[in-house]
Amino acid sequence: MTAQEIRDYLAARVRVIVATNGPDGMPHPVPLDYGLDDQGRILVTSFRKSQKVKNLQRDPRATLLVESGETYAELKSVIAYADAEIIDDPTAIAEGMQLIRASPDLSASLSASMRDQVKASLEKRVLIRFTPFKYVSWDHSKLGAYY
Template identity: 25%
Template sequence: MGLRLSPDEAWHALETAHTGILTTLTADGRPITLPVWYIVADRTIGLQTPPGAKKLARVRRDPRASFLIESGELWAELRAVHLSGTVTEVTDPAEADRIAAAFEQKYAAFRTPAADLPPATRNHYATMAYLRFVPEDRMLTWDNRRITGPR
């Protein structure tokens, strides 16, 4: 058995992970890598961001991006799924509503209550823009547990 995950195993790992790592490009081509909350729908990644976020400006300028999830602390536990693809802004209100509902379902228990946030922070996150990351066909995956067996 190799180290690679099957596409179904990789998408299961993506669906069950909590936080992803999104890399977008600045105007001069430098990568900016940030942790993000996300949802999986139809083998794409849904994201949300405040409308004034620089992430949104970067995506509008250059949609090329990558997305990564990883887990494990010991080398023998390392597992990851890396996707390359493009990110576009969701303009269809029904699709944006579906992403928002999926975010609510996945992350409601992890959010800081709005009343506990400073007013400027609360206002910054009051409205969201929604993004869709569409991966290319090839994904890079590995699961080192397959080398050493279950722990």
């Protein structure tokens, strides 16, 4: 994919697999909803005591995967190799959470009381901002009959 196609693809998707380096050296992959800031950095939120946050405190490198497609000819993916920044300022966390997209089913299910619960949990959360330094991508729909 071109750089613009990567930006457009990431802007259109909802979920990312974030792989951090676990304490035993094994990858620790987790699916998360994400958003993009105005610089194209990938934003997620998590509880500060989570394993992924502990992993990133120890080693701020991560590999992120966004993928789609049901058949081989439809497969599209972007891998972002990134450096992570953990942000614990409640105002910045709340602002970042506004940029994180959720699946339509999840968004529709959020009641006022659930929103209040999320606000109350800000003290326990962090915002993780991933700054990609390398992308790898593929789009099998471009292959036509040549795969």
